[in-house]
Amino acid sequence: MPANTADHEIFEAGDLDLQSGExxxxxxxxxxxxxxxxxxxxxxxxxxxxxxxxxxQNEGMIGEGRAxxxxxxxxxxxxxxxxxxxxxxxxxTPPHNRARFPGVSLYDNVACQHRxxxxxxxxxxxxxxxxxxxxxxxxxxxxxxYPDMVERIxxxxxxxxxxxxxxxxxxxxxxxxxxxxxxxxxxxxxPPLTGLRAMGRVxxxxxxSQAFYREEVYLGLGYASxxxxxxxxxEARRTSADANDLLLMIWTWQxxxxxxxxxxxxxxxxxxxxxxxxxxxxxxxxxLYFPPEDNEIEVAQMPNAELRPIESIWGHLAxxxxxxxxxxxxxxxxLKEILAS
Amino acid sequence: MPANTADHEIFEAGDLDLQSGExxxxxxxxxxxxxxxxxxxxxxxxxxxxxxxxxxQNEGMIGEGRAxxxxxxxxxxxxxxxxxxxxxxxxxTPPHNRARFPGVSLYDNVACQHRxxxxxxxxxxxxxxxxxxxxxxxxxxxxxxYPDMVERIxxxxxxxxxxxxxxxxxxxxxxxxxxxxxxxxxxxxxPPLTGLRAMGRVxxxxxxSQAFYREEVYLGLGYASxxxxxxxxxEARRTSADANDLLLMIWTWQxxxxxxxxxxxxxxxxxxxxxxxxxxxxxxxxxLYFPPEDNEIEVAQMPNAELRPIESIWGHLAxxxxxxxxxxxxxxxxLKEILAS
Numbered sequence: 001m002p003a004n005t006a007d008h009e010i011f012e013a014g015d016l017d018l019q020s021g022e023x024x025x026x027x028x029x030x031x032x033x034x035x036x037x038x039x040x041x042x043x044x045x046x047x048x049x050x051x052x053x054x055x056x057q058n059e060g061m062i063g064e065g066r067a068x069x070x071x072x073x074x075x076x077x078x079x080x081x082x083x084x085x086x087x088x089x090x091x092x093t094p095p096h097n098r099a100r101f102p103g104v105s106l107y108d109n110v111a112c113q114h115r116x117x118x119x120x121x122x123x124x125x126x127x128x129x130x131x132x133x134x135x136x137x138x139x140x141x142x143x144x145x146y147p148d149m150v151e152r153i154x155x156x157x158x159x160x161x162x163x164x165x166x167x168x169x170x171x172x173x174x175x176x177x178x179x180x181x182x183x184x185x186x187x188x189x190x191p192p193l194t195g196l197r198a199m200g201r202v203x204x205x206x207x208x209s210q211a212f213y214r215e216e217v218y219l220g221l222g223y224a225s226x227x228x229x230x231x232x233x234x235e236a237r238r239t240s241a242d243a244n245d246l247l248l249m250i251w252t253w254q255x256x257x258x259x260x261x262x263x264x265x266x267x268x269x270x271x272x273x274x275x276x277x278x279x280x281x282x283x284x285x286x287x288l289y290f291p292p293e294d295n296e297i298e299v300a301q302m303p304n305a306e307l308r309p310i311e312s313i314w315g316h317l318a319x320x321x322x323x324x325x326x327x328x329x330x331x332x333x334x335l336k337e338i339l340a341s
Numbered sequence: 342m343p344a345n346t347a348d349h350e351i352f353e354a355g356d357l358d359l360q361s362g363e364x365x366x367x368x369x370x371x372x373x374x375x376x377x378x379x380x381x382x383x384x385x386x387x388x389x390x391x392x393x394x395x396x397x398q399n400e401g402m403i404g405e406g407r408a409x410x411x412x413x414x415x416x417x418x419x420x421x422x423x424x425x426x427x428x429x430x431x432x433x434t435p436p437h438n439r440a441r442f443p444g445v446s447l448y449d450n451v452a453c454q455h456r457x458x459x460x461x462x463x464x465x466x467x468x469x470x471x472x473x474x475x476x477x478x479x480x481x482x483x484x485x486x487y488p489d490m491v492e493r494i495x496x497x498x499x500x501x502x503x504x505x506x507x508x509x510x511x512x513x514x515x516x517x518x519x520x521x522x523x524x525x526x527x528x529x530x531x532p533p534l535t536g537l538r539a540m541g542r543v544x545x546x547x548x549x550s551q552a553f554y555r556e557e558v559y560l561g562l563g564y565a566s567x568x569x570x571x572x573x574x575x576e577a578r579r580t581s582a583d584a585n586d587l588l589l590m591i592w593t594w595q596x597x598x599x600x601x602x603x604x605x606x607x608x609x610x611x612x613x614x615x616x617x618x619x620x621x622x623x624x625x626x627x628x629l630y631f632p633p634e635d636n637e638i639e640v641a642q643m644p645n646a647e648l649r650p651i652e653s654i655w656g657h658l659a660x661x662x663x664x665x666x667x668x669x670x671x672x673x674x675x676l677k678e679i680l681a682s
Contacts, residue, residue, distance in 0.1 A: 164554035164567055165546065171571060172543035176513070179520040179539040198516035202543055205510040210632050213505035226505055230512060288629065291551050 008032040008055055008085065011116045019261065022102030029112050030085040031055065031078045034062050035070030037121060044123050045075045048113065048131040048138035050320075051249050052241055054085050058135075060322015067335030073127070078113045080134060082248035089186075089244035098244050099186020106256040110141040128339060129277075130154040132319045133290070134249070137162075137256045140298075143275040144258040152338050153277045156331055157284045157310075157319035159294045161257040161268055166289045169206055170254050176202045177243055186244050193239055199246070200234035209286035209315035217313070272301040278341060279305035280334045284318035284327075308334060349373040349396055349426065352457045360602065363443030370453050371426040372396065372419045375403050376411030378462060385464050386416045389454065389472040389479035391661075392590050393582055395426050399476075401663015408676030414468070419454045421475060423589035430527070430585035439585050440527020447597040451482040469680060470618075471495040473660045474631070475590070478503070478597045481639075484616040485599040493679050494616070497623045497672055498651075498660035500635045502598040502609055507630045510547055511595050517543045518584055527585050534580055540587070541575035550627035550656035558654070613642040619682060620646035621675045625659035625668075649675060 013027040032055040037044065045068055047058055055077040062068045068075050079086040081104040089101035096102065117123045129142040129150055136158020143153045144160070159166070180195025182188055208217070218229035238246070258264070259271035281299050283292040292309050299307045310327050312318035318327040354368040373396040378385065386409055388399055396418040403409045409416050420427040422445040430442035437443065458464045470483040470491055477499020484494045485501070500507070521536025523529055549558070559570035579587070599605070600612035622640050624633040633650050640648045651668050653659035659668040 163551065164557070165551040168542075168554060168567070168571070169546040172513070172517070172539070172546050175539035175542040176517045176520060179517060179535050181522045181535075194520050194522075198513070198520040198539075201509070201516040202513035205506065205513050205630075206546075210504065210506040210630075210634065213509060214634075216505070226509070230509065288551075289546075293551065293555075 008079070011120055013112050013115060016108060016112060018102055018108050019105040020103035024081070024087060024102050024104060024108075025096060026087075027081075027112065028087045029078055029081075029116055031076055031116060034068075034075040034077070035073050037074040037123070041121075041123050042125055042127065043073050044117070044126045045073045046113065046117065046126055046129045046142065047075055047077045048109075048129075048135045049077065049080045049083055050131065050133040050135045051080075051253060052083065052237070052246065053080075053135075054083055055079055058321050060320075060328065061332065061335075067332050067339055076117065076121075078116060080138070080249060080252070081109055081112075082245050082252065084242060084245050088242070089248050090242035099247075101244065101248055103251050103255075104248065105260070106137055106141050106252060106258070107145070107261045109252065110138055110145055113138070113142075114146060124149060126150050128152045128154065128335070130156065130335060131158070132156045132321055133158050133316065134253055134256070136290075136319075137253070140275070141258045143277045143279065144271045145261075145263060147274050147276040150277045152341075153275070153279045154282060154331075154335055154338060155279070156282045157287055157290050157316055159290050160272060160298050161259070162254055163294050167254050169289045170250050173199055173202055174247065174250055177247065183243055186247070188243065191239070192243050196238045196241070196243060197235045200236075200238040201230060203238065204230055204234040206288050207316045209288065209313045211286065211313035212315055215313065269301050272298055273303060275302050276304065278338060280338050281305055281307050282319065282331060282334060283307070283309050284314065284316055285309045285311050286313055287316045287318065290316060349420070352461055354453050354456060357449060357453060359443055359449050360446040361444035365422070365428060365443050365445060365449075366437060367428075368422075368453065369428045370419055370422075370457055372417055372457060375409075375416040375418070376414050378415040378464070382462075382464050383466055383468065384414050385458070385467045386414045387454065387458065387467055387470045387483065388416055388418045389450075389470075389476045390418065390421050390424055391472065391474040391476045392421075392594060393424065393578070393587065394421075394476075395424055396420055399662050401661075401669065402673065402676075408673050408680055417458065417462075419457060421479070421590060421593070422450055422453075423586050423593065425583060425586050429583070430589050431583035442585065442589055444592050444596075445589065446601070447478055447482050447593060447599070448486070448602045450593065451479055451486055454479070454483075455487060465490060467491050469493045469495065469676070471497065471676060472499070473497045473662055474499050474657065475594055475597070477631075477660075478594070478599075481616070482599045484618045484620065485612045486602075486604060488615050488617040491618045493682075494618045494620045495623060495672075495676055495679060496620070498625045498628055498631050498657055500631050501613060501639050502600070503595055504635050508595050510630045511591050513543055514540055515588065515591055518588065524584055527588070529584065532580070533584050537579045537582070537584060538576045541577075541579040542571060544579065545571055545575040547629050548657045550629065550654050552627065552654035553656055556654065610642050613639055614644060616643050617645065619679060621649050621679050622646055623660065623672060623675060624648070624650050625655065625657055626650045626652050627654055628657045628659065630657060
């Protein structure tokens, strides 16, 4: 078993035949573990990353006294393909780098994570899968693909299938990046900074709520003004990423559907109905692109699920790992409750 | 009095000293009238245009049997500066054309419309001011600037002051247009079509609700698919406009504040409190950038106002003149009711 000494470990997954029909050669799944796998191998939590996030950005929910306590649980954080740590357009070698990187689906991600969990660690039961945003989408996919293995799920601010509105929101995000001619169809030498900054400004309106701005919450976070928040949070967040990486993850996100695979053949109700895991589904009350209504529709088709909205004006960011202490505690309490059950 | 034979009339307003400190030379306020001004001059309705709209696009609410019946009312539709019909970056002459066009505020627009109404028509009472979106913002401004003149107002899906969130939404829209290097700081020879298309895609997620897409309302409007709707409604709507015109109107919108003038000196509560007109304020229940909460806060500070949300999944477009027959009838009924009072 790999020791947890480096920043992260790499699972060499080999050549992956993807749903897109393409092949991801020499796939590297980066992951980090926290805590120790116990003898019974029954203390496992899988906690996938979110759009643009890396394993370190999940650490706001991991620690002593928290639900995800490394003294008790063995927490595996797999990095989403495209996030710049696992195989991604920005770190792949020619001819599969940059815009030539193959489309990797939600299913492809989770199937590879399953190989990590089983092949590397020999695990056959998972106490909990949880994640935020695209991490929630991976959580749903785990529950639907491996119903006999996953005992509990807590998807936070995410859906089992990307809604049409969410897809359209992402069309705007994509269009903002790619409107910059420096993007050059993905073959840029210098980053398309104008497009990335535009993406940051487009995102800023979506990711938090109207009330977040009405009440000037950003001032309490150390930003001097609205413009300072837009530049130093949103633009900085996007310009520090690679455009092709972001576009690959957006592709994964736009096509996310837990039933879009050979197991369920597009039967969304069947995929939801197959999730045996006990579930607490946690939308943000004011989330503008993963609105609570989508989760409500899903929960009605899941055999063992409860809808528990996060009552917050932080919009989609309400569920961000450690982003807002009050909301993070609300999620942490739910994780403790479900782990104790 | 100008006859209503042409598509529209022009009020030559001369040189306007603007709030921005700039001067709009040879200002042309385009307008169209419907119906006849009666002898008592007490049958006047002012119905300003919306963002990107022209007088013809207000006609969905004007006609026999409707509240705005030209057989009964004299309806004046003034075109917003920047809309391509009134003075705009796209029709001004050097050196004030294109990106050099001066910033024109909400106040500047309404003050000039007031001159049209008084100087050209000798009107001193207005039975009703109504408008949608930026038309609603002009409606509020009319009520606050001319409280003894305006008897009734019905602002539809708009606010008396652009909220911070709405401002941020528009930052994303602006960033999408200007990310296209063809925009060239506004000095383009060929239109920045990539940026305008990007703007269309960004707008598409904001202007209607999550449920509008969930229920695939666009299919019932004659679009073959989601992509068809994005291209043939949203992209087409934006690529047919001039980028500098859109940016000028966005400037007006972002800075809209009925109290941002010498009369109220930024005291928003005072400006709202000064609106003597009987008011029915009509937000769209699912409007994402003019949410009902902003209107609720305003109505609480207005002496004679009722909040009456449009219960619709059409989002901001619920209030669009004639856009959705059911919602348009709901607005029309409110207009009839208030005009009868």
